[in-house]
Amino acid sequence: MATLLSTIRGRIRVMVNDDDSRRTSFGVVKIDEAICRNFMTIAGKLPGVHAEVASAFTIAAGGDTFALPTTTTAQYKGEVRIRLRNYGIFPQKRTVDELDAIRYGNPSAVLGIPSIFALWEEADQTLQGRVWPGCRIAEACDLFKSVVPADLRDTDLDTVTVSLSRIGETALELKTASELLLGLSDDALKLRDINPNVVKKWATEADELLYKEEARIHDLETAGYTQRRVP
């Protein structure tokens, strides 16, 4: 589900009693920056969103290295699985050290059907990989990945949508509202008819909702494991 950032902005302004256009405390830019920042914070806490891309890249015949596709907005969050389209098999993921141990003593790539692969991230956040054995023929690969959501500020903030569930959106609103109020003095809060105690209350509610949201996503993706909260 996706909601316009401008809608979330409006909800937050109502929460913090900033809905009088003649006497605003925060300004649109400050509120939007807070929303975008808290969205990335929440995205960092929650499990990554997933995507499957058919024929995402091809490992050349005779080669054993590849680069995962990149975009200017997406970043890989951690989970990567590749599937060789020619055989329908999923090479297993190994560390670079393990792969190097297997390659030890072979001056040129051993070719065959890849059964394992390793990844490493370079300075510009591009992901490079190596398979073993190398590809005897060109191998088109499907890619299943988890990604960090794009920064909302890369798009016009009047039209960008925030892709979170209803629970996630509510957590975002509570978290952003409490952060904005935390920056005000007690006198400023009184002028706005806001009890200072509401700041901590909203922050706590946001944390609880994020935990529930994380549990919800895990419930969707796992196979019956018990959830346990670690404070």
Added chain:
Amino acid sequence: MAVLTYTEITDLALDALQANTATNPPFTAAEILRDVNDAYRMVWEISGGSIKSVTGAATTWLPAPTTTTDGRLAGVLTDVGEILHLWASTDATSIGDKGAAVDFELDRRELSEIQWNRSNAAAVGSYAKPKIYAVTRKDTQTEADINKLRLDVWPGVAGLYFPMEYVPQFTPLNSTTIVTPLVNDLESSDIAYLAALAMAPRIGRAELAPAIGMKVSEKTQKSLERRFSALLEGKQDR
């Protein structure tokens, strides 16, 4: 009781002074007009002013519509007291009444914030429509440009109009074309009595002042007491 006109106000004031006579009148018409406008100014300020809606056409801001993205417009009106609401609109005829799809209300901020946003555009998000505005009074030596405003909006977008609602500046009565004060019925009577209070000492009838003062409405009395207390004694807790 309707709002009193200028003639009715002057009659009321002169009656209170026992000076409503055509033979050897103690005040000239011009003097009476000045005293009435003095009193009207005070009552108008207490009354809170009225609201005026205008479109964003070339009679309000230039250019209309905006032609560049610099976000700077020159005001045309010379009677703007305080802007209450300002919109960015795609409709030249809108007075802020065309709905959220056409009119986008802007928040009022300091000019310094707008200048900062302009200088640091890469650090803040991008918007397709203006979000904030500031108005400043232009410095000018040209008589016709006195009281004209400069409007700064951020971000600047071409092709938009800026309708607004504002409180106009005080317009005095002139006894010919502007004869009805922009206040309510009780306040229009207050204008007469306050004018009489100011005129009484000048014709040696200061002893009538307390009796005239009792006729001023309670709301105006309390506002004036608080104001004079603040001005003369620095007390503002009444």
